[in-house]
Amino acid sequence: MKGNTVFKRSYNRALDLLAGREAGAALPSESDLAQALDVSRTTVRAVLAALGEAGIVARAEEDGGPARRRLGRRPGPGDYFPDTQTLSAGAAVERRFMEWILQGDFRAGQLLNAAELARQFGTSTTTIREHLAQFQHFGLLERRPNSAWLFKGLTPEFANEIYDVREMFELRATRSFVELPEESEPWCELLAIEAEHHALLANIDTEYPSFPQLDERLHRVIHETTDNRFIIDFYDIISTIFHYTYQWNKVDEKQRNTTALMEHLDYIEALRSRDQRAIDTRCRKHLRTARATLLRSIADGPFSLDTLPPGAAS
Amino acid sequence: MKGNTVFKRSYNRALDLLAGREAGAALPSESDLAQALDVSRTTVRAVLAALGEAGIVARAEEDGGPARRRLGRRPGPGDYFPDTQTLSAGAAVERRFMEWILQGDFRAGQLLNAAELARQFGTSTTTIREHLAQFQHFGLLERRPNSAWLFKGLTPEFANEIYDVREMFELRATRSFVELPEESEPWCELLAIEAEHHALLANIDTEYPSFPQLDERLHRVIHETTDNRFIIDFYDIISTIFHYTYQWNKVDEKQRNTTALMEHLDYIEALRSRDQRAIDTRCRKHLRTARATLLRSIADGPFSLDTLPPGAAS
DNA sequence: AATCTGTTTTTAATGTAAAAAAAACAGCGC
DNA sequence: GCGCTGTTTTTTTTACATTAAAAACAGATT
Incomplete structure (x- = not known):
């Protein structure tokens, strides 16, 4: 009647935590594990019981004192629940x-x-x-x-409507962003993101698939400075749509990501200059490219799970 | 296991339809009634059966032919289901x-x-x-x-966040609105709304409670010209919030509505001039007032169901 | 007192069942 | 063939039951 995905996910994460320890080592307390796994102690106890069944944890029956748990054996790859069962x-x-x-x-x-x-x-x-x-x-x-x-369809209209709003919101977000002091948390994050852009570009041939995660971080840090729940909620929608389209549209991926990284660097430079005119120009330019990419994906669709060979784009 | 609110609502609406007819008049066909009541024929049949029980419709048993229904007696006020039972x-x-x-x-x-x-x-x-x-x-x-x-609370932050977005969206909507030709449907509606503003102002002492409906029509016709589902969805949220706050906050209502009507007329005038600068000014001014009204309501809250006497506001 | 584990109580997630409403089907009269 | 009504099948809405997970409670040890 109710899936036990929380249990399975926690079990797998507990295996990860335990993987680094020596056999025989004492385990953290139930409360500490609960905090580390971000679930209730009830779930932790269920996980520990299952780990006991599997022989991964053993209980040292000390006389009088509470039964401390110890690591019985190192967990192996076969101990994990399949990933498909860990989604609610x-x-x-x-x-x-x-x-x-x-x-x-x-x-x-x-x-x-x-x-x-x-x-x-x-x-x-x-x-x-x-x-x-x-x-x-x-x-x-x-x-x-x-x-x-x-x-209603993942149509060109959908892409244009979502991008029209996104542009309004992101431009507005840059206003609040540039008003924050250099030492504020979002600005530190921006500098870190900029550094990662350079690092990614240096190894673009192998690292280009990690672009989406960086894209998400950059746009999110900007949006979140607005402190406006509607703007942030809307970015969550965009983020989800992209999460999936990125995964399916593999055509020209390396080239697209490289272009986007360069545009990001220009955009970041403009933000650092705090010149509103320059920011608007660079932001709009990047969003125009991103919109075109989404429109292209939609026009080419339906998407395929197979990665097409380079140059196979229409 | 499932409420029959559709049935009850349809029953009441059917009584309304029948109220104007003479006893003995033939009823429309089931299909026609279904269309008129905007429900399925199944529901219509249930309604007709119940109306039969109540003696409001009678079946003329014509030999051979299909049993035509006729109005048995005129429905009275006591025949209706109470309004509280007609909400899903x-x-x-x-x-x-x-x-x-x-x-x-x-x-x-x-x-x-x-x-x-x-x-x-x-x-x-x-x-x-x-x-x-x-x-x-x-x-x-x-x-x-x-x-x-x-x-999260109906707080001043909520009001400011919703109005920041509303302002962006409504200004954007005026751009698409002024691009439409004079003869287009939204412009005709605007002129009708303007006329109703004058009519309402002429009888403001008694008619001021009908302002909210006019406010909704004006802002919605503007928003809908964007053809952007996100902007229109957002206006639905605003509309709902207002629907309820209007109902509860009765302090100074006549004065507030009069002010808003005047601002609307200025705003409409600006729209008709198609002067973007003037439109922005008037639109912003009106939204500033509306925001202040909402903030004031929130600050004064909790709201009361009782209409306070004039001048009782803090 | 604080922290740990064992136990009990609540609550959220989610499948199942039953009624209301919609939709599809079928026959009849014109 | 078209429109009408009677009947049957699907589907949506909604209550309820059951299990997983959380939270509260209670001793016990340091």
Whole structure:
């Protein structure tokens, strides 16, 4: 009735924590583990019990005192739960739904029904309903009361609408960003991000796949200085959309990432100059490129799981 | 297991439709009624059956032919279901939740739990969960996974954040609005709205309570010209927030509405001049007033259901 | 007193079931 | 063939049940 994904995820993370220790070493207290794994002590106890079953932790029965736990054997790769089982039912629905969209399994204007999706995704209608509501927020679905859901499509209109708002919000965010003092936390983060840009460019041939994570950090640190929940929420939407499109659209990836890195450096330079005019120019230029990339992805879609050979783009 | 609010609402609306007819008149076909009431024929049939029970429609048993329905007696006020029963469980939760917020039953930072709310609101946790998610979208709630909901409060910060975004969006919307030709649908609507402003001002002493509906029409027609789902969605949030605050904050209502009407007329004049500079000035001025009104309401809160006597404001 | 573990109580996540509403199907009269 | 009503099938809405996880409680040891 309720999945135990929290348990499985915690179990795997506990194995990671224990991997570095010698056999026979005493374990941290339940409370400390709970804090380290970011779950309740109840879950920690379930994990420890399972680790006991697996022979990974043993209990030293000291007379009188509380039974301290010790590491029985080093955990191996076979001890882990498969990753597929560590996603909550809800998160799994989100992921699979996004995959279906990107692979073109739904057409724009198509009506989706919850019962059918529940069957296809192997969950209950309750879970489906709860999480389809999220995509309504994304502007990808529209709910028809007492009827089906309308898939509005990952269309060029969608890309343009999301980018029109993004541009307004990001330009506004630069205003609050440049007002912060040099020593403030976001500025330190900006400098760190800039350094990582140089490091990534130096090894672009092998490291280019780590660009998205850097992109996320840069734009997020800027957006978060607004302290405006609506702007930050909206960036969460953008972030999710990108997370998935980045994963599916592999065409020209290295070239695209290199261009974006250079534009980022120009943008960062403008921010450091605190010259509003320059900031607007560089920000707009970068967002224009990013918008074109998304539009291109959509036009080329449906996306493919296979990485196409270089030069295969239309 | 499922409320029959659609049935009750349709029943009441059917009574309205029938009220104007003579006893003995033939009824429209089931399909026509379904279309008129905007529900399925299944519901229409249930309504007709209930109307039959109540003696409001009678079936003329014509030999051979299909049994035509006729109006048995004119419906009276006692035939209606009470309005409280015509809201879907979900809509009822939204309404009650908003009432609780406005009356100060929740404090900012308070943790809410679904089970408790379900008990208080008299519904199931399923319904509560589904609809609390909406308020997350509003920025009023934050969901803690595997834990409670955090009420973030109808605070001055909330008002300022929502108005900062509103200002960006509405100014942007005026850009698309002024690009439309004079004969376009939104412009016709604008002229109609302007005329209604004058009409309302002429009878302000008695008509001022109908201002909110006019306010909604004006701002919505402007926002909708953007054709941007994110901007329009955001206006839906604003609209809901206002719908409830208008209902609860009755202090100085006539004066506030009069001021807003005058500002609207200035704003409309600027739009008609299509002078972007003037539009920005008037729009900003009006939104500044509206923001101050909301801030004042929040500062004075919790709101009261009683209309305070004139001059009782702090 | 603080910290640890064992136990009990609550609450959230999620599947299941039942009723209401929608949609599809079928026959009839014109 | 078209529109109408009667019937059957699907699907949505909503309550409820069950399990995982969190939180509160309680002794025991240092």
